[in-house]
Amino acid sequence: MVAILRSIAPAAAVVAVLLDVVAAQTFQRLGTCPTFGCVFPPDQADFLAGQYFDIRLEVHAPVNGSEANGGQPDEKFTFTIAKGSAKPVDAPTFFGVKEPALERWNFTWFEDLFAKDKGTPSLVNVTSRAYRRVFLKEPGEYVATLGYNGDKKTVVNWTVRDLSTVRKAKNVILFIGDGMTTNMITAARLIAHKTINGRYQTKMAMDKFPILGHQMTHSIDSFITDSANSATALYTGHKSTVNALGVYADSSKNVFDDPKVETIAELFHRLTGGAVGIVSTAFIADATPAALVSHTRDRGQAAPIIDWYLNGIQNYTWTNWTGPDVLFGGGAENFFNSSHGGTTFLDRDYYAEFAKKGYGVAQNGTAMAALKNDTKALGIFSVSNMAKWLDRNVYKENLRNQNNSADGLHKDATDQPGLLQMTTKAIDIVTQRSAGKGWFIMSEAASIDKMMHVLDYERALGELLELDDTIRGTIAHLNATNQLKETLILVTADHGHGFDVMGSVDTKYFNAQTEPRKKRAAVGTYQNSGLAGYTMAGNLSYNPGVHFPTTWDPRYTLFQGLYANPDHREDYAVNKDGPREPAVEGAKNDYVVNPKDNPGGIVYNGTLSVDNAQGVHSLTDVPVFAMGPCQELFGGVYNSIDIFFGMAECLGLSGKGL
Amino acid sequence: MVAILRSIAPAAAVVAVLLDVVAAQTFQRLGTCPTFGCVFPPDQADFLAGQYFDIRLEVHAPVNGSEANGGQPDEKFTFTIAKGSAKPVDAPTFFGVKEPALERWNFTWFEDLFAKDKGTPSLVNVTSRAYRRVFLKEPGEYVATLGYNGDKKTVVNWTVRDLSTVRKAKNVILFIGDGMTTNMITAARLIAHKTINGRYQTKMAMDKFPILGHQMTHSIDSFITDSANSATALYTGHKSTVNALGVYADSSKNVFDDPKVETIAELFHRLTGGAVGIVSTAFIADATPAALVSHTRDRGQAAPIIDWYLNGIQNYTWTNWTGPDVLFGGGAENFFNSSHGGTTFLDRDYYAEFAKKGYGVAQNGTAMAALKNDTKALGIFSVSNMAKWLDRNVYKENLRNQNNSADGLHKDATDQPGLLQMTTKAIDIVTQRSAGKGWFIMSEAASIDKMMHVLDYERALGELLELDDTIRGTIAHLNATNQLKETLILVTADHGHGFDVMGSVDTKYFNAQTEPRKKRAAVGTYQNSGLAGYTMAGNLSYNPGVHFPTTWDPRYTLFQGLYANPDHREDYAVNKDGPREPAVEGAKNDYVVNPKDNPGGIVYNGTLSVDNAQGVHSLTDVPVFAMGPCQELFGGVYNSIDIFFGMAECLGLSGKGL
Known part of the structure; x- marks a missing residue:
């Protein structure tokens, strides 16, 4: 249920997901680990050559329940890696790192709803090691083998994709319509574009894209995804578990020690020195923007996520990240501290933290427009999610009495920019700041999803139309600034909702x-x-x-x-x-x-379990619209992770710097 | 409601739609005619150069209701046509035909649900003329003008598309998954293809197609379509009205005099002499197969439709049509006559009628396999719709006690071929019979739709998987017979249902x-x-x-x-x-x-009006998968009618024979 709440509730209102309080209808001891020997990244993972990642090994020993095997996890498990048919070598040798310390913990889970009703969890003891910040250099096939419990083996096959290393796009802008399906696009077209005798007189901006694809959104260990793990797939090439950002989910109690994978934003920044912009109509600690820089299996960690934007990953050596060039969205409650009712990392004032690092700071649309284009920019425009297009443009009285001003003074945030204004301003800043090195922007229409969750279809379609207008305006802006031909424009979604229109x-x-x-x-x-x-x-x-x-x-x-x-x-x-x-x-x-x-x-009466306050995500493949250099990589039907590999290839990131 | 019933009920059980018994929630005096002067084809219609069509003009004079204007329809209306900026000339001169006789009739309709509840219909008197079997020769813009009631004018713009006249494909096979959406394809993939850690180990045949498009399915005068008017759009390039096959719907009482448009099957047969195959798992008088040769605004005319397959249009001079080379499906009740409980045109035995015209006739799968490939073939395998894949392959007992044998002897139709067997046999026959002139096949998985209507999701997905297996097997068969490279393969749907999967x-x-x-x-x-x-x-x-x-x-x-x-x-x-x-x-x-x-x-409790026994269609754009010559014409987002123009262009039919 947390996944649902997260996607509409203010960040401050949400509690963490714990593995041992799972309320499962379908049950897994640990996703992607069907046996007692777990390797993350798991079997069939794909990598970009040179992409940083962590490895987590776990050996499970169930104490009770149907899998009980004595409860003594192997402390002497082994782990080897081989490239192709070469001789396997131990991981420290292969990666040139020290053998990490052995870790131990335990966790509990319910085997099914009957066990949950009875209150009889299963306890699992665990031994583990984690190898941090390694990478695979050469394209090809790799075999990693975890040996445990005597002759037991978990064999995983990894592939480093053999991609062109020629950079074809200077810039990439990735539009994400959160929760947006083809069905919703069809409905939005119907209410906003006139027909005469079955002929639309105008088209959606998306309709005009030359290339159409479908991406499969499913999670790695369940067939319905949330926005955290789908964003992880889009940004890292690694599908993950519900609620996880930029990591594979392990079973430890610490939600910050899960094995990480490097994101497109981190790779692009590290390898090209180009500029990065992050724009969303959600609270900016929400999953879709957060997954660009955060690494935790718990998307609910809003306060640390804001610190990650600025300072990169805590606790572990990781990629070179110095903060985005542009960060625009809502979620002021994670910027102003408890003295104004906010919740921030170490109770810091994050407006001040960003300013200290040289950011220009805006707290409303007017101030955003006045931000200098040569300076890093933070724009936070409201507490929680930003106002919806329908309320900003039609039912404007709904902006009153919200006490949601970004400054923490509990006034009304009546001067909020639209997605188009945020996106074009972001383009102006990254264009100037990148100094010819190129830029990457992710721009999210977050409340298509949020309004679908609450069955507010008109507001959801208003958000979708705002996204489409943003795409239209972005193309015009890129054209006017002579950047259209060198920019790959992608429009997609992270998952669907089972929505459709059946009549009047x-x-x-x-x-x-x-x-x-x-x-x-x-x-x-x-x-x-x-x-x-x-x-x-x-x-x-x-x-x-x-x-x-x-x-x-x-x-x-x-x-x-x-x-x-x-x-x-x-x-x-x-x-x-x-x-x-x-x-x-x-x-x-x-x-x-x-x-x-x-x-x-x-x-x-609802169809969902009665503990649901809202609707939920669906399975459907979602559309991908592509225009610009490399557009041909995005036609047909493919996995969500292929979006990452397509963008990385187009930006020439494969094997770069090795 | 008729649209729904038609799609699952045996043909014999259905009554005709009459314009004056409309049970409308949304209301039109007559679709595509917002004023009192109606021209069919209406404004913004597109044509293939040389495509036959009829023109219907109507002048309406409401007697009562909110539009009442005296009830005297103009008898002296005028009608002119101009190409481009040329001087308009009267229609008989322009087309070189005689001025048709003036017709008169009246009809009633309800203005809204309140009027219906009160039982207060509005009466409209009509004057009309119809020009039969005309065509437009030159690509370009045309303006047709109806003058009536003094200075009133209805001005319609017609476009003859300027298409390449070079034939690029020898053959076309058009697969239609009736009612199939992207959501359903995603669900079918989930239940039939294994994943390991978020990676499908196999793909759907559709997933492997190089080109993906979306087509907009809406009707010409309402935004939800049925299978009749969507098939008309796919086959003729003209969107029409719900329940209409190969015509624009007029307001006359006669359901057989509506203005016709020539279909891809009729054009291909007339212009190339190639072979035509029609395959469906529905009763073969159902809308999707029927729309290839039938012309009536009432899809419920099952008995005449069977005659049309064989003898072409009645009553009017029309295109040269001599019967399909292959006709495979269900619906035996419109072949055996009343002596066996059937309902046929003029109570003829249509097995005998087809045999008289040289057709080989099969009434079960074994006999179908034995049909000669050099002879026209009729295969009718059951009363009503054919058995579902799930019942033919898993729950086989359900084939018993159905008394639905195609021979009219009320035995069980236990030997029914699958869609793959029907399709590959059809290919063998049209290949041999076309003698190098090429062929066109439409193969329909009809019961995706029929089972979605009755909320039988497993059966619907079984039918979808059978379609996918048919595509797989067809590609293999075309490859084995050395025809793959010269055949355009299209897979699409005619409309959707608002279906999705949200969990387990x-x-x-x-x-x-x-x-x-x-x-x-x-x-x-x-x-x-x-x-x-x-x-x-x-x-x-x-x-x-x-x-x-x-x-x-x-x-x-x-x-x-x-x-x-x-x-x-x-x-x-x-x-x-x-x-x-x-x-x-x-x-x-x-x-x-x-x-x-x-x-x-x-x-x-249902969401639909309580007079519904079933679910209904939805608005969503549906996918188009394309492979082969001209595949590039089918990428991106477009109108359903563009499928017709793409196929016609690829077959070199534009302007052919003029």
Whole structure:
């Protein structure tokens, strides 16, 4: 459940995930370790030549439960590596490092829901070693072997991909529509672009990209991912476990000692000296931005994550990281300290920490626009997630009485920049600061996901349209600054939600009925769906070339929904008073319909476990739109990790500096 | 509702759609005609140079209702056409045809649900003319103008696309997964292909295609399509109205006089003399196969549709059509006549009619395999839709006691071929019969859609996997017969269903609980989704290279669903007794949970209008996979009609024979 809460709650409100409080419907002692001998990175991992990573070895000895084997983990396990058919050598020799100390711990887990109901966890004793910051130099196949418990072996095959080392793109901008599926893009197009006789008169910016791909988003050890482990896959080429950022999840109690993998931002910065920009509409410690620089299996570590942006990884020697050139987003509660109600690492004032390192600091949109382009920039524009496009542009009163100003003075953050403004400002800064070395930007439309979670479809589609407008405006800006041809532009998502549109709803008829079964007659399907009402009336208008609905509350709205939902009440109309909250806690861990949400709607029992306040992610492959140098690497159907390898190849990072 | 029923019910059980019994939630006097002057094809229609079409003009005069204007439709309307900036000329002169007779009729419609509840329809009087079998020769822009009611004008812009006239593909095979979305492909991959640490060990055949596109499926006058009007778009380049096959829907009472557009099958046959194969797992009068040769706004005309396959269009001079070279599918009830309980055109025996025209006739899989490859072939293998892959291969007892043998003798159709067997046999026949002129095949996996409609997800995914295996086997067969390089292979869908997978369900735990809210705890999301159980256990196996689940009833099943549903009860387990029937009629037109369906499950109120027995289609763009000559025409995002133009261009049909 933590994964869900994390994605909408303010950072400060979230507790850490502990391996031994797992509330599992499906159960694993430890992901990617089906036997008692665990190697991370596991079998079938792929690497970029020269990419730093840690190795974690674990030997498990269950004390009780169906796997019980005496509870004495082997202390004398062995570990060798071989390249191709060469003779295996021990890891210290292979990597030229010292043998690390033996570690010990234990953890518990539940084998299934029956065990959980009974309160009978299984206890596992563990011995372990970790090799830190190693790398593989030559492309090819490697075999690593963990020997334990006498003749037991865990054999893992690693591949260093043989990629072109010629740099083809000077810059990369990676747009992530968090949770964005093809279904949502189709719905957004419908409400914002006019048709005449089945012909759209305008297209989404994404629709115009020359190359289309699909990426598979599944996690390494479960088939549904969260944004942490999917971002890790996109940025490092290594799929991971739910909630993990830039690490494989181990079983130790310490959430900061899991085996790390170097990210595209770290590699690009270390190997090219180019500039890095990170932009998100989420609180900036959220998973999708955080995964660029953070290394922990617990995405909930918001305060340390902010320190990592600036100072790089703690406790362990790691890659050369000196802070992003641009960091724009929400989440001020992890910048101002407890004297203003915030939660920061060592209770420091992180605005001051960034300023000390030479950053220009902005706390609203006006100040952001005034930031110098030759100076590193921190822009934090609100407490928690930034305001939604719909509230910033249509229902503006919802920005009042939020007490969420970024300065920690509990005023209203009414001057928040949009994603387009943040992204183009970031481009201006990284362009100047990179001094010809190129730049990498990740720009995230975070609240597509956050609003889908709370079944607030209009706000989610508004965020998606803002992303599309940001793409349109970014292309124009790159063109105007003569950078379009040398920049690879990618647009993708990190996972989906099971959302679709199936027709229309006559809200006038719906609201005129009192019986739920009669209200359902307002739902029109097939020919009775008619044409979208969102562009046929209303008086909202925007700049030329910019496409949003002309009204958000037409009589005929969309019949749309998510199958994976909590108890809720549906009225198929925009929520004018701010983001929706479909369910509230009745009894402890038992969420029921929010009495204030859609009071005139139809009540539906949820499909999810009753401890869910929100909807959840889905399995579907998500689209990838590519334009620019190397665009041809991103067509067809592939794994999420291939996005990392495509970007790294295009930037000429394979084997660089070795 | 007819659209839904049509897609699963036996053809004989369905009644025609009449314009004046519309049960509309969203309302149109007549699609694509917002004013009182209607021109079909309407504004923004695209044409292939030389493609035959009809023109229908209507002038409407509402008698009552909000649009009432006296009820006297203009009898003296005018109609002119101009190419580019040339002087407009009257249509008979432009096309070199006689002025058609004036027609008159009237129709009624409801303006909204309130009017329907009150029983107050609006009456419209109509004057009309229809120009039959005309064509546009030169690529470019055309302007057609209907003048009526004094100075009123309806101006429509038509485009004849300027396409390459060089034929690049000898053959085209178009696979249609009816209702298939990216979400479903992702789910099918999950249950049939093994992963190790997030890496699929095998891929879907579709995943290996070099080019990926998305097509927009919406209808011309409503944003949700059915299979009739989406097939019309794919085959003719003209989007149409729900339920319409190869025509624009007019308002006349006669469902056979609507304005026609020539299809890819008709064009290919007329212009190249090549061979045409039509294969479907549906009853063969169903929309997706029927749209290749039929022209009516009512897909429910099953008996005439069978005659059209053989004899071409009735009543009007039209294209040269002499019957497909191969016609394989179900729907025997429209071949054997009333003496065996069937419903056929003029009560003829259509097995005899086809045989008279030289067709070899097969009524089971064994006979199909024995058909000669040099002779036209009719293969009809069951009454109604053919058996599902899951019942043919796993739960075979479900083929018993169906009394559905194709011969009309009411035995069980236990010897039904699979889609792969039908498709490769069709290839063998068209290859030989085309004598080097090339061939066109449409092969449809129809019951992905039909099983999604009834919320039978396992059967739907089984059908999708059969389609994927058919693609795999077809590529191998084309390669073996040395035809792969000269054949364009397309895989797409006609529309979606709002389906996705969001986690897993511990069915053991689910079934051990009695309280619905406790059962919901069995749903595992994110890390608790675990790995798919469908390939981890079981004893089902197949030929090498063929991928289906090794079990269909693992303990941990998929948490999957459709948001647009009728009242139903869900238990998240495969239906071993045959296709699911989620809802049954309680009161008239009021569907409630089927007491026999999933008795141990959780009851959910439907989201759809209570007159729905099934789920409905969705809006989402659907994928297009392309391989072979002209594959590059099918990347990116485009309109469904572009599939027609891509195929026609690749076959060199533009302007051919003029």
